[in-house]
Amino acid sequence: MLRIGKLPIALFAGFIIIFPWVAGKVPAIGNYTDIMVFVGIYCLITIGLGLLMGYAGQISVGHAAFYGIGAYVSAILTTRYGLNPWFCMFIAVLVTGTIAFLVGAPSLKLKGHYLAMATLAFGIIVFIIFNEEIQWTGGPDGMADIPGLSIFGFELDSIEKYFYLVWGFVFVILIFTINVIQSDAGRALRAIHTSEAAANSMGVNVSKFKVLVFVYSAILASLAGSLYAHYLNFINPSTFDLFFSIKLLIMIALGGMYNIWGAIIGAGIITFLSYEWLHYFEEFEVIVYGAILLVVTIFLPNGLVGLPGMLKELFVRQKSNE
Amino acid sequence: METITLTGQIFQYLVTGITVGSVYAMVAVGFNIIYNVTEIINFAQGEFVMLGGLIMVFLHVAVGLPLILAFPATVALVTLVGVLLDRLAINPIRRPTVLSLIIATIAASILIKGTAMFIWGKDPFDLPAFSGRDPITVLGAVIQPQYFWVIGFLVLIVIVLTFFFERTIIGKAMSACADNPDAASLVGIDVKRMVLLSFALSAAIGAVAGITMTPIALMEYDRGAMLAIKGFGAAVLGGLGSFPGAVIGGLILGVIESLGAGLISSGYKDAFALIVLLFVLFFKPSGIFGNIEISKIKRF
Secondary structure, three states, X not given: OOOOOHHHHHHHHHHHHHHHHHHHHOHHHOOHHHHHHHHHHXXXXXXXXXXXXXXXXXXXXXXXXXXXXXXXXXXXXXXXXXXXXXXXXXXXXXXHHHHHHHHHHHHHXXXXXXXXXXXXXXXHXXXXXXXXXXXXXXXXXXXXXXXXXXXXXXXXXXHHHHHHHHHHHHHHHHHHHHHHHOOHHHHHHHHHHHOHHHHHHOOOOXXXXXXXXXXXXXXXXXHHHHHHHHHHOOEOHHHHOHHHHHHHHHHHHHHOXXXXXXXXXXXXXXXXXXHHHOHHXXXXXXXXXXXXXXXXXXXXXXXXXXXXXXXXHHHHHHHHHO | OOOOOHHHHHXXXXXXXXXXXXXXXXXXXXXXXXXXXXXXXXXXXXXXXXXXXXXXXXXXXXXXXXXXXXXHHHHHHHHHHHHHHHXXXXXXXXXXXXXXXXHHHHXXXXXXXXXXXXXXXXXXXXXXXXXXXXXXXXXXXXXXXXXXXHHHHHHHHHHHHHXXXXXXXXXXXXXXXXXXXXXXXXXXXXXXXXXXXXHHHHHHHHHHHHHHHHHHHOEOOOOHHHHHHHHHHHHHHHOOOOHHHHHHHHHHHHHHHXXXXXXXXXXXXXXXXXXXXXXXXXXXXXXXXXXXHHHHHOOO
C-alpha cells in the first residue's frame, strides 16, 4: 500500500497490450477482449471507489447513480443535440462532480453509516428518475443509437480499438491515482482512515479530503458511464440499479480495499464471473455474490491482495510455535 | 355514485399513509433496537419484513395452518433468521469496523433475498386479510379492516417494548449495553448475548410488520431493500435510537409518501420518502427526538 513500484505497472501494461492478440489466437477465449473492455470500464469506477473505502474509510452504496448520470448525460447530449461526444463526456464529468459534491459534502461531515445511507437513497432516487423522465431518458426502454467515439477523425469501430481506448484511460487514472496516494494528500487520507481525531489534530482538514475523494470517485464513475454508453450505443436504467452499486462493493471487498491493485483484481474477477462463469446460476448468481461478500468480509478483511500477507503471518506464527 | 370530494380524498391518503407509516415505524423500531445495543445499522432489516410476509403465506395459505398458529410460527422462524444473522455474519468478524459491519449486513441481505427468490420465485403473493376484506367507509374514505390490524400491532409493539426496556432486568441490561458496552460487561452483563437478543427481537418485529402488511400490499422477494431504506428514513427522521421518534418518523414518512403519490406523482411514490431522508441527513441529522451530543460519543 505504501510504495507502488513501476515494475508491476509495466508488467500489467504489457499484459494488457498483448491481450487482444492472444485472445484473437485462442478461439476458447475469443470473446474475452469484449469482456475486458467492461473490466476496464469497471476498473475506472473501482479505482475511485477503492480510494474512498480503503483510504478515506467511507462507503458509498450509490455509485451506480454516478455511473448512470455519466452515461445518460453523454447519451442525451449526443443523440438529442448532436454535440461532440468528447465534449459531452466533459460536461457529464462536471455535472456528476457537482451532484456528488452536493450529496457528499453534508453527509461526509457525519460519521460512519450516514454516507452509506445517503448514497443508497440517492442511488434509488436517480434510478427512479431514469425510469420516470421518459421524454429525456426513454424510460425503462432506454436510449438507442448513441454514437460511437472517434479520435481525430479516426473511428473506433472495433472491439480492439475500444479495448485500447478504455485501458488507456485506466492507465492514466491508475498512474494519477498512485501519484496522489504517494503524495502528501495520500498520507493525509491514510491518516484519516487510521484515526480521524488524530488526523484532525495534526492539521489535516478531514472533511475536505473526504469530500474531495468522494467527488473524484464520482467523476471516475461518470467517465466510465460515458465510455459504456458510447461502447454499447444503447443504455437502459436496469444497468444502473442498486445491485450494480453492491456489485462494485463486492469487487472492492474481494480484491482488497487497502491496495489499488485490489480494485483492479476484484473488478476483473467479478466481471468475468458475471459475464462468463456464472451463466449456470442465471439469476441466482445473487446468492453466489452474497456468499462471496460475506466470506471475504469475515475471513479476508484485506481481500485477495492481502492473502499473501495473511499466509505469511500464519506461517511465521506456526514457526515460532514450534 | 358519490362524487369524491378533495377533503374525502385527502382523508383517504391520510388513512393509507398512517397504515403504511405504521409498517415503516415497525421497521424503524427494529433498526433502533439493533442500533442501540450494537451501533450497527442493519441493512438486512427489510429482509426480515419480506421473510415475515412470505413465510406467513407459506404456512397459512400453502400449508393451511390457522392464523392463530401460523402467526407465532412465522415470527419464530424469522427470529431464528435474525439469530443466524448475528451468529453467522456479525459475530464472526474479528475486528469489526463500521465499514466491515455495513458490508456484512449488505452481504446478508442479498443472500437472504437470493434465497427467497430461490424458494418463492419472483411473483408477488397474497395473504387473506385477518378479518375479511369488507371495507368500512368513513367520511368518504375507504378503510380496509386490515389497516386496523397494522396500526394495532404497532401500538402493541410500542407498549410491550416500553415495558420490556423499562421494567424488566433483561431490557435494562440491553439499554446498558447501548450506553456503554465496556461498563456493561464490567457489571456482569453478557454483551454478546444482548447483541444476539437485539437481532432476535428486531427480526421478530420485522416479521410482524411483514405479516400484517402482506394482505394490503402483497409480498415478493425483492421488497426488502426499499422497506429497509424507508424504515431507516423513519428512524433518522425521528432521531436514530429514539423509539417515540421511530413511531412519529414512520407515520410522518408514510403520510408524506401517500400524499405525494396521490397528489403529485405516483411514479415517484418511492422517491418521496428518500428525498425526506436526504433532507433530514443534510439539515438535521439528529432528527426530531435525537440528540447530536449523544450521537457524537457513539463509536460509529
